[in-house]
Amino acid sequence: MPAPQRILVINPNSNDAVTRGLAAALAPLARPGGPAIDCRTLAEGPFGIESQADVERVALPLRDLVLREQAAATVIACYSDPGLHACREATDRPVLGIAECGVLTALARADRFGVIAISRRSIPRHQRALRGMGVIGRCAGERALEMSVAETASGGDTLARMIAVGRELRDRDGAGAIVMGCAGMAAHRGPLEAELGLPVIDPTQAAVAMALGMVAVG
Amino acid sequence: MPAPQRILVINPNSNDAVTRGLAAALAPLARPGGPAIDCRTLAEGPFGIESQADVERVALPLRDLVLREQAAATVIACYSDPGLHACREATDRPVLGIAECGVLTALARADRFGVIAISRRSIPRHQRALRGMGVIGRCAGERALEMSVAETASGGDTLARMIAVGRELRDRDGAGAIVMGCAGMAAHRGPLEAELGLPVIDPTQAAVAMALGMVAVG
Amino acid sequence: MPAPQRILVINPNSNDAVTRGLAAALAPLARPGGPAIDCRTLAEGPFGIESQADVERVALPLRDLVLREQAAATVIACYSDPGLHACREATDRPVLGIAECGVLTALARADRFGVIAISRRSIPRHQRALRGMGVIGRCAGERALEMSVAETASGGDTLARMIAVGRELRDRDGAGAIVMGCAGMAAHRGPLEAELGLPVIDPTQAAVAMALGMVAVG
Amino acid sequence: MPAPQRILVINPNSNDAVTRGLAAALAPLARPGGPAIDCRTLAEGPFGIESQADVERVALPLRDLVLREQAAATVIACYSDPGLHACREATDRPVLGIAECGVLTALARADRFGVIAISRRSIPRHQRALRGMGVIGRCAGERALEMSVAETASGGDTLARMIAVGRELRDRDGAGAIVMGCAGMAAHRGPLEAELGLPVIDPTQAAVAMALGMVAVG
C-alpha cells in the first residue's frame, strides 16, 4: 500500500505561531482520504521575513527541505515567494509560491485585483514580481497597512485597517478582488470579504487548493 | 443540517459522452465529505462548440442554469469559456472558465506555457482571450492538432498527434508547461506529461481544483 | 446596373428613438452616389444594453441579421460591441464595432484617450475589451457619468455632466482625446469638443466613416 | 457661401508619378458634395523617402504646407509618417499619418495584422513606431519585398512578390489582415486581397476614409 500523499506547506520564518495559524487556515481544505496538509516551520528561518536579505536567507534551507521531504507538492507560505525558483529546480514535482497563487486565483475572480501589503517597503518587490509574472496589467493597485507583521498577527485593529485599505483599493483603484499580501492574515479573510463585498483571497489557501488539484490528478 | 455543497461542472455542448469523460477526469478530485462534483450536459448546447456562434449560443442558457442551480461554484467546461462574464454577472459565487484556469495553473508551473488547440481556426480566438487576460506575454506558442473534436475524442492517433505538437511547443517555442486546449483531452494528460517531461495541465481539472478551494474556505 | 451599396448600422437595442438618433448623427456622412447608410433597430434586442447578459442576448440575432441583409459592410452600434466576433465569422465583409472604431479613431488624434462611460459597472467590461484589443496602454482613463441610458438620452443635464467628466479625463488623467462610450451621445459631440478643446469622438460616426472607406475601395 | 471643404493629401516625396497614383487610388473615396481630395507633391521632398534622414528632411516643409493650406484635414501619404507630430502641433485640425491609419484600420478587421515593407532596413523604424503607438502586440510580423520604391512602382513582378510575402505573413506568422507598408502600392490591393483571402489595407485609402469622417462631422 503506498504511503498517503502529502502536501508540504513551509512557513519560512521561525515563528511557530504563524505556522499554527497556517494549519488552522488550511484545515477546511483537508479531506479524509486526500493528501495530508503538513505545515512546517523552517527552523533556519528568521522570526519574520521583512527584507530581501531575509528572502535570500531562507532560499537554500527551503530547497534543502524540499529535497529532504519529497512531498507530493510543496507550498512556500510567504508572500515574497522566497526560494521559489531554486526549489523548482530541485524537483519535478509542483512547488508553489503563495504570492503567485494568490494573484492567479484573483485573476479567476475579477478583472483587476488589489493587494493589501503589510508595509510600504515591500511594494516595489511585489511589483517587480508581478512584472516578472507578466500580469501587472491586471493589478489595480497595492496599498500597505503600514503595520509590522507582529502587529497584524496580534492587534485587534488589524481588521479595521484592512477594511480601510480594501475600500481604497476597491473605490479609488477599481479593484474587483483583493489579495491579502501576507501568509498570516487568513483569519480576516471572511470578515473582510463580507465587509467589502468583493472576493478576498488568502494566498496560502489559494496555493494549497492548486496543490491539492495537482496531486490528485497525478 | 445544511445541504452538502456542490460544484456544478457544465459541459456546454450536448454530447453526453463528453460529460461522462469530464466526470471520469474529475473523479480523482472528489473527496468524501467534500463538495459534490456535479457534471451536467447543457441540454440547449450544440453537439460541439467549434465556432464563435456556438460560443454565443450557449451563453444565456449557461447563465440560466447557473441561476437555477445555485451551486456553491460553477465551472464552465469548454475551452472557449463561453458565457463566462454573463454567468459571473448573475451570481456572487465563483464561476470559473477552464481556459482561464488552465492557463493560470500553467503559470504556476513554468515560465512560459504552450497550448495545444484542436483546430487552427480557434487560435485567434484564444490569443484574443489571452490578451484580454493580460497574460499573453507568457504564452510561448499555440499549435493545433488539426483534428475535429470528434476525432480527438475517439481516434487512437490523438495521443501521437498531441505528443508531436507538444514537442514542437517545447523544443521550438520554448514552452515549459503545456495546456490542453479542450475539455475532452484529460485521458491523455498523464501519458503526454510522461512523454514530454513537462507539466501538462488539463484545464477542467485545474478549474475544479480552484473551485474546490474557493468553496472550502467559504 | 448593380444595386447601390449599403452600410447596415444596427442598433442592437429595441429603442427606436436611439435608432433615429443614430440616423441623424450619421446623416452628415452620407453622400449622393455613395453607399446608403441604413440604420436598423434589432427587433429582438432589449430596450437597453446595460449588462453582459444583454450583450449575449443580441449576439446571434445580430449575426442572423448580418447574414440576412448581406450589406456591403455592417456597423454594430453599441459600445459593448455585442456579437462582433460572431458576426465577423459569418461573413468576409467588414463588420465593425463602434467601441473598437471609436478607440482606433481616437488613437489617430492624440497620444492617450479617455472614455466617458455611462455607468461605472461597464468600466471593467470596457477595460477587458481594451486589453483584448492590445491598446490599453494608450487609455488615460475611463470615468462614468453615472446616469442611466435613458437619462443621458433625455436629460438636459447630460452635457453638463459630460463636460465635468471630460475635464477630469483631460486634467487629471492626461487624456488628449475623448471617446464617448455610448451610441447615443452624438448630439453632444460638438459642444463637448468646443468646451474641452480636445477632439471628441462619436464612436458610431467613427465606425461608419471607416466602413465607408472599406466599401468604397472594394 | 463657405468654400467647400478639402482634404489635403501630401506626397512628401517629389515624385509626381506617386502623387498621380495616390489620386487614382483615392478617386473612389471622393463624392459629389463631399470634401475635395487634393493630392499634392511636396516640392521640397526627395525623390523617394528611404531613410530616417529623408524623414527628417520633409518634416518642417510638411508643417509649413499644413499651415499654409489650412485644409479641413491633412493626410501625410508616406508610410514613415514623417513630420506627423510637428504637423499636429501646428493645427487643431486632424493630421493623419498613413502608417498609423493603415494599422488602425487593420485592427478593425482581424486579430493580428502583418505588414509588407518595401525594404528590410525600414523594419526597425516601423517596429519602433508600432511600439510607440502601443499596438505592437497585435503585429503578427513584418516582412520585406526587398525591392526599391522604384521597382515596386514599375516592375511587373511586384504583385507576385507581394503575394509571396503575404502568404508568409498569413501562414507562418498568423496574420489575419495585411497592411501594405508603402503609399504607392494601392493598385495591387484588390488582386492581393483576392489572392490571399484576407483583408488587405492600403494605408492612404484608410487614412483618407478616416479624414473624410472627421471632416464630415465637423
Place this chain on the structure above:
Amino acid sequence: MPAPQRILVINPNSNDAVTRGLAAALAPLARPGGPAIDCRTLAEGPFGIESQADVERVALPLRDLVLREQAAATVIACYSDPGLHACREATDRPVLGIAECGVLTALARADRFGVIAISRRSIPRHQRALRGMGVIGRCAGERALEMSVAETASGGDTLARMIAVGRELRDRDGAGAIVMGCAGMAAHRGPLEAELGLPVIDPTQAAVAMALGMVAVG
C-alpha cells in the same frame, strides 16, 4: 600617433550658456588620458527646443555635424533626443540621446522612476518616447515644473520647485529614482538627491558615462 579620442556632446539649441553649463556638469567625468569631452553649440539651433517643430528643425543639422566631426561617440544633449535616429543612421559609432540614457540609467537604480519635466506640454512627447523605448511600464509618473527653460536656468526658485515636484513623484507616484527631464538642470542634481533621499539622474551625465564606456572598450 593616433589623435586622442573625443566624445562630442552637442547642445542642439543655440544658447551658449546652456553649453557652458553642460561642460561644467561633465567636467567630473573627464579623465587625463581618456577621451576629450567636447561640448558644442549647434549653430543652426533655435534658442530653446520647446516644440516638436524645434525638434525637427535640428535633426539634419545634427546629422551633418555628426558626419563632419567623426567623433568616437556623440551625445545629443536635449531631453527630446532630436535627430537621434537620423544621426545613428549616419554612422556606425555610438550616438546616444540623453533622454534614453537618463531613463536607462534610472532603470539600474530603482524599480520605477519619475521624470521631472520642464513643461506640461512635453509630457505626451516623452510618454510616446518611453512607449517607443518599450520601458513605459517602469515609469511611475512624470510631472512638470511648469517653468520656461529660461526660468529654470536662471531662477533661484527652480530647486525649490524641483524638490516639490520630486516629492510628489516619490510619495504619490512611488518613484524610486528621479530623472531630470532637461539638459540644463545638472547643477541641481546633488541638492535634489540629498533632499529627496533618492538617486537623481542628470541625463547628460548618464549619457556621457555610457559613451565613455563604449569608446574605452573600442
Place this chain on the structure above:
Amino acid sequence: MPAPQRILVINPNSNDAVTRGLAAALAPLARPGGPAIDCRTLAEGPFGIESQADVERVALPLRDLVLREQAAATVIACYSDPGLHACREATDRPVLGIAECGVLTALARADRFGVIAISRRSIPRHQRALRGMGVIGRCAGERALEMSVAETASGGDTLARMIAVGRELRDRDGAGAIVMGCAGMAAHRGPLEAELGLPVIDPTQAAVAMALGMVAVG
C-alpha cells in the same frame, strides 16, 4: 586627503581565472585619477554559477561583502545578477548587475537586442528577469552556445560558435545589437562585433562604465 574612490567588481564564483579575465576586460576603463576598479573573487562562491541554487548561494555573501567593503559603487559580475536586490537594500550607493546593465546599454544602441547565453537552461531565468525589468518587448531573441562555462573560457571554438549564434540572432531574430550573456566572454567582444557588423556589448564593461559615471558625479 580623502581615500581615492573605488568601484568594487565582484566575481561571485570562486574561479580566480574568471576574476583575472574581468580585470583584463576592465583595464581599458580605468583612468589615472579616476576610481580604482577593484576586481574580487567571492571566496564563498561555487566554482561556476550555473543554477538557481548557485544564484541563491551567493546572495548573502555578496551582501556581506558589499557591507564590509563600502565601495563607492559595486558591480556584481555574473549574468544572473545574483543578490542584486539584497545588496541594494544594504546600501544607498549604486549596486549594479551586469545583466541589467548589459541590456540597458544595448537598448541605447539598437531597436532590439539579442542575447547569447551559455546554456539553454538559463534562458527561462533570463527571460523572467527581462520581464521583471519591463524590457522584454525589445528582446529579439536569446540563443544558447550550449557549451559549459569552462568550455567557453578555454575552448578555441568559442568564438566560432558565438559568431554562428550571433548570426542567427541578427538574421533570423532581427537583433540590432548583441549582449554577451556571461561575465567571461569579454575577450571575444571585439572580434564578434567585427564579424557581425553589429554592436556587441560585454555586460561587465557596460556596468562598470555606468558605475564610473555614477561615482564621478557623486
